[in-house]
Amino acid sequence: MTTYRPPTKQPCSDCPFRRAAMPGWLGAGSPESFIDCMNRDEPLPCHQTIDYDDPDWLEKWSAQESGSMCAGALIFMANKMQRPRTRGFPTLPPDKVAVFSNTVEFVRYHREAGTHSWDDDAQNEGAKLQRELVRRGAEATGQPIVDHLSRVSGRTAKTRVPLQNIPIRKKR
Numbered sequence: 001m002t003t004y005r006p007p008t009k010q011p012c013s014d015c016p017f018r019r020a021a022m023p024g025w026l027g028a029g030s031p032e033s034f035i036d037c038m039n040r041d042e043p044l045p046c047h048q049t050i051d052y053d054d055p056d057w058l059e060k061w062s063a064q065e066s067g068s069m070c071a072g073a074l075i076f077m078a079n080k081m082q083r084p085r086t087r088g089f090p091t092l093p094p095d096k097v098a099v100f101s102n103t104v105e106f107v108r109y110h111r112e113a114g115t116h117s118w119d120d121d122a123q124n125e126g127a128k129l130q131r132e133l134v135r136r137g138a139e140a141t142g143q144p145i146v147d148h149l150s151r152v153s154g155r156t157a158k159t160r161v162p163l164q165n166i167p168i169r170k171k172r
Contacts, residue, residue: 024113
């Protein structure tokens with residue numbers, strides 16, 4: 001069983017899961033890449049506790065030798081009533097005032113920003129799959145996500161993953 005690094009006490013001032021976060025600034029990862037990691041119970045580090053100048057930072061984090069888990073990510077999971085499947089994975093209580101309440105809200109906040117810190121073409125297949133699932137779910141509930149940057153750059157059609165065989169339940 002993995003022994004996880006403890007989470008920070010609360011989301012940091014720059015935490016992308018906070019409602020007051022700078023929209024569109026997630027580092028190299030898209031909002032859907034964050035969702036993909038959480039769906040796989042992959043621990044997310046608090047970016048303020050990682051030395052990104054260290055070329056071995058990812059290896060150290062993956063081995064849980066450095067850094068702290070992101071409190072914002074754990075609270076976001078609690079807000080969505082998402083319980084980790086991995087034994088020993090830390091949890092924190094919900095806080096729907098300070099932290100986003102659901103996936104569409106988080107993705108919309110960062111996708112609809114005028115600037116993105118990530119490159120959609122560089123995202124892994126899991127993130128691309130999450131993007132399409134979130135897009136379809138938002139549209140099915142009458143809340144389409146308008147990604148101004150992708151529409152302007154023309155990347156929307158290029159980055160969508162065709163998922164015709166995945167049924168999406170419509171809200172009743």
